[in-house]
Amino acid sequence: MTRARKMRLTDSRDFERVYREGSVYRGRLLSVHAYPNGLENPRLGLAVSKRVGSAVIRNKLRRRIREIFFWRRSRIDGKGYDLVVSARPAAASASFGELEDEFDRALEKLVNGTGEGRGDV
Template identity: 60%
Template sequence: MSRGRRTRLTDSPEFERVYRQGKVYRGRLFSVHVFPNGLGHPRLGLSVSRKVGGAVTRNAVRRRLREVFHGSVGDEQGGVDFVISARPAASEASFHDLKEEFERALRRLEVGGG
């Protein structure tokens, strides 16, 4: 899957649509909201607040979550938007812990992958 602009959720109204109309998984490290997008490919939106840490920490969490997403979700999931909202515990979690929790979220939300 290409990791360019087409795989990112960037507009505030798109985030709001996923938050309001989608299904949600709430975990210890992050929450995951999902909603069909009708585009034929999955997209990812990330929300990492200052509660998670300083800029360097937040960017590291974003990079790891993006890598977890791309390693777990492929085009076979079809047109689904994902919004991952990191919790402060995500800054201390290992990559393995993040991946494990994301795969648990996929199973609970009944989205392919994992």
């Protein structure tokens, strides 16, 4: 498995499309938006605002979320989804395991079929 650039969502138009047209999971630690991208591989976009904490904390959260995405990628390979993950302020004090659990719940509802449709899941 590779952590190639093609796995990242970087264009602001792609972010806007996922926010506007995709489904959303809102949890205590993370908000995850998902939208089918028509590609073979999933892509990840991150939004971690300054409300979450200092630059050190925000970067640590980004690294953790990317790692979780990398290890969960096999669940969504071939389904072609763009995911935008927004960290909430509570994520700053969450453990890695708590972030994993929240991400797993979001994937289950958004990508694996238990939370179809647009809007809150």
